[in-house]
Amino acid sequence: MFLESLSLHNFRNIAQLELTIPAQGVLLQGNNGQGKTSILEALYLCATGRSFRTQRVHEMIRHGESAARISARFIRRGVRHVIDVSLQPKHRVITVDDKRLPATSSLLQMVNIVAFFPDDLCITKGPAEGRRHFVDRMVANIQSDFLMSSVNYAKVLKSRNHVLRQSQNGIDPVLMKTLDEQLIGYGEKIHTYRSQTLKALLPLAIEIYTEISMGKDPTPNMELTAGFLLSSEYMSDYKTNFKKTLEKDLPRDRALGMTSSGPHRADLFISLGNYNSRQYASQGQQRALVLALKLAEVHMLRSILESPPILLLDDVSSELDSERCSVLFNDLVQSEAQVWLSTTGAAKLPENPKMSKYEVTDGHVNLLNS
Ligand SMILES: Nc1ncnc2c1ncn2[C@@H]1O[C@H](COP(=O)(O)OP(=O)(O)OP(=O)(O)O)[C@@H](O)[C@H]1O
Ligand SMILES: [Mg+2]
Structure with a gap:
């Protein structure tokens, strides 16, 4: 287009x-x-x-x-x-x-549209929120129902946090179970879409970065974290892990008045060689990394949408x-x-x-x- x-x-x-x-x-x-x-x-x-x-x-x-x-x-x-x-x-x-x-x-x-602005350097430099935003905008361009899952997840999260804040005198276990089930359901969708998109993006981003850096820099890598620990005890099954984490964290979440685990706490770990790009990559390398991610997004969208x-x-x-x-x-x-x-x-x-x-x-x- x-x-x-x-x-x-x-x-x-x-x-x-x-x-x-x-x-x-x-x-x-x-x-x-x-x-x-x-x-x-x-x-x-x-x-x-x-x-x-x-x-x-x-x-x-x-x-x-x-x-x-x-x-x-x-x-x-x-x-x-x-x-x-x-x-x-x-x-x-x-x-x-x-x-x-x-x-x-x-x-x-x-x-x-895929856009690069100087502020986008926050993808490599800044807090996790900027990286989540980058990933989510990209996924929303590809998966039409992603936005709905995100909106629904945010609504359930808000309700759950409200219940946690009101829980000094006890908590309704049935209500909590319902909210947890909904949170886990939408959460799994969000995580799956994010992982699938990044899996397709990574080889393209590596190829483009290697090209831009003329093979002189170490190879970049990206890893998505779930926003909680995916323990092998549950065969890395997302839903079971998320459920167990919510149960384990409940006393702390009640004290904090908010949900401390889930896709709203996910992050994208971007590295150059084996080092975190945030601390290790130079200003120009960080810029080239973000550009490589954006260009990889263009190539990916072009093949999915059949037009760039x-x-x-x-x-x-x-x-x-x-x-x-x-x-x-x-x-x-x-x-x-x-x-x-x-x-x-x-x-x-x-x-x-x-x-x-x-x-x-x-x-x-x-x-x-x-
Ligand atoms: N609402 C506004 N009304 C009039 N002028 C504005 C308004 N908002 C911003 N400006 C001015 O518009 C001008 C153009 O800003 P812009 O950010 O587009 O510049 P630029 O060419 O991208 O510059 P740079 O190379 O520094 O990034 C600036 O002088 C800015 O102060
Ligand atoms: Mg400008």
Whole structure:
């Protein structure tokens, strides 16, 4: 799938903008603070219904204006669609082909996008939450009922935690058993989907990382933890292990007023060689690792969906040396995805004459090639 055009009105520092984009994509270059990330943010908002920078709609509306509007025309499986996003300070309306969306999540089935932002370095550097989010967004792109299992799991978890907090004077064993059974059921689904997706992703990520690092770095690896110990005593059976853990942890969970084990506590252990990438990998290696994961996701989605997703890479060239940049760029071209790139230093990136190249200055764009 790919975008044909993107238009913005009063979005961030952009008063009015109309971009026409070839199927190969676009390179946005320009100095700091000119509007490159804002353009990518607008596209991401159309694709997902959310910004990657803020949850507050008013921050995205151009200062001094009362509303903003974005429109994206795209082709999916040979059919043209239009997504319109209208932003008012406390209000956001999204329509697809002039029909209001029942839920923002239905956009996921409509537009497939893989995005890399500088903040994504938190996948290797930051807390487990960022890694879970990365995995879950990827799974949701592939498994349409994953989101429902996640929502249901979160609901049961909330109820269970509420019961734990109210349990000073005793606990209703029947209610607890019901909640545990539901938690284990949804939990197993979540864990299975996550594991299956990562199993398919890992060989691709290793191949891409080895390519980007030109075989000079140790081999990366990824391991998903369940959010509790999978003891061999129960033949590593997920449901039995989770059940036994909930039973064992009950006194502590009551004292804490929350459930301390389960997929909401899962983590993805990413290593380079035999070392945790968080402590061991350099800044550039961490960036290359995250990029390899995202590119692996593109390749995986392309084979599952039979067409590549849109790939969005903000400020991709910083911290990568020019050799790694050019290998990465070749991989982008081979992925056949429509690529949206932003950079302050275009000199490092090889030219692709099929991509449009725009200079972004003070919220305006100027086409540099034709
Ligand atoms: N609501 C808003 N109204 C007007 N201007 C805004 C608004 N929000 C942000 N800006 C400004 O928009 C400009 C563009 O920001 P953006 O993040 O898109 O820049 P950029 O080109 O990606 O820069 P960098 O290379 O530093 O990442 C900045 O100067 C920022 O202060
Ligand atoms: Mg930026």
